[in-house]
Amino acid sequence: MKDKMKKYFIITYGCQMNEHDSEKLAGMLEAIDYHKAEEVEEADIILINTCTIRENAELRVFGKVGELKRLKENNPDLIIGVGGCMMQSEKAVRHLYEKHPQVDLIFGTHNIHHVPDLIKRIEKERSRIVEVWDEEEGLIPDLPSVRESDFKAWVSIIQGCNNFCTYCVVPYVRGRERSRPFKDIINEVEKLVAEGVKEITLLGQNVNSYGKDFKENIDFADLLQELDKIPALYRLRYMTSHPRDFSFKLIQVIKDTKAVCEHFHLPIQSGSNRILKKMNRGYSREKYLELVNKIRQEVPEAAITTDIIVGFPGETEEDFQETIDLVKEVRFDSAFTFIYSPRTGTPASKMEEQIPEDIKKERLSRLMALQNQISLEKNQAELGKVVEVLIEGESKNNPETLMGRDRRNKLVIIPKKDGLIGEIVNVRINKVQSFTLYGEVV
C-alpha cells in the first residue's frame, strides 16, 4: 500500500530574507515528496524559521514552540524543526533543546541545504538532531524554491553583512558578505520573467556591497542596468541598501532604467551625529540629507522611506530631538520605527547608559505620532492622482477588496473584480489614510 501523502507547514518570522529561505525550505521538502498543508494541524512536519533581530521576535518564537507541544502530544510522529537566525546563538539552542523536548531538529542559517537529509535521518532513526554551523562554507547553493506568488519573486544577490553596526546581530548570525555570481542572478531573473513574474526584489543585507568581493570590477548599479535589459521585467526592487554606500551613480542608474522602482528605502536609524557614530553607521546627518536632496532632485516622484531606532544607549532627549527634526525635514513617506533592543554579543548591549524602557516607549510614541501625521499629509497629496498598481490579491481586512502596491511601494486598495490579480492596472486615488491609498481602476 502506498504511504499516505506527507505534509509540511512552515512558520516564518522576520525579514524578506527569511521569507525567501522559507520558500527554499518548501522547495526542498517538495523535492523529497512532502506537500504543503493548509492547516498546521494536518502537518507531518512543522518548520519554524526564526528571527533574532529584536527580543520580541525571540519571545514570539518561544511562544509558538510551546504552542506546538500540544500537536506533538496528539501525534508523536510529528517532526518539529526550528531553524534560522535565532539558532545561531548557542544559548537559544541549549534552551530550546533542554526545555522543549518536542523539538526534533535544530538548524542554522548556513546549512539550510542540509535540511532534507537531516529530516530523512530523523524519520529513520527517530533521534533528535542539532546541526548549526558557526560559519558559512561559501554561498548556500542555489536551491529550488516554492514561490508564494506567481508574479512576484525574490532573488538573493548577496548573503551576510560586514558592517557591524553596534546594535545589530545580523553579521553574527548571517556571516560575512558573499556576492552571488553575476551570471547566476541574470539567469535566474530571466527564467522567472519567462515564467510570468512581473516584479523581482533583489535581496541582501546590504545590496550596495554587491560585487565588492569580486576580482572583476562589477557593482550593484551594473547589476541593475543589466537586469533592466530584460524586456518583460516590469518592476525591479531591492533591499536593503545602506545610505553610506548609496552612490550618485546608482541614483542616476535608477533614474535612467525602466524597471527599477521609484522607491528608496534608506535606513537612517538616528538623526544625531553622536548616536550615528556610536552605532558605527559610517555617515553623518549632513551626508544623509545630501543624499536625500540628490534623490529628490533626480527622481522627484520617488518615495523615500526609512528605519529608525529610538533609545539607543546614551541617547539623550537632545539626540532624540535631532531625530525628530530630521524626520520633519525629510518628510519620509513612511518609516519603520523600533525600540532599541539589546542583543547578546553586540557592542551596544555592553554600553553603559542603557535607556529605561518607559523612556524608550515614550519616545517611540512621539516619533510614531509625528510620522503618521506626515504619512497622512503625503498621502492626501495623492488624492485624484492615477497610480500604477500591481494587484497582489485579496486584502487582509476586507475580502470584498483587492490590494496591491504602486511603484513607490504604497499600499493601494480597490473594490474586488475578477481577473485583476497579477495584473498591472491604473488606479485613481479617491480616499487616503496614513498607510493606505484607496481608489478605482480607470
Ligand code: 5AD
Ligand atoms: N534593536 C532595535 N532595532 C533594531 N534593528 C536592527 N537591530 C536592532 C536592535 N537591536 C532595526 C534597524 C534595522 C531594522 C531591520 O531593524 O532599524 O534597519
Ligand code: SF4
Ligand atoms: Fe545590521 Fe548594519 Fe548590517 Fe544592516 S548594515 S544588517 S543594520 S549590521
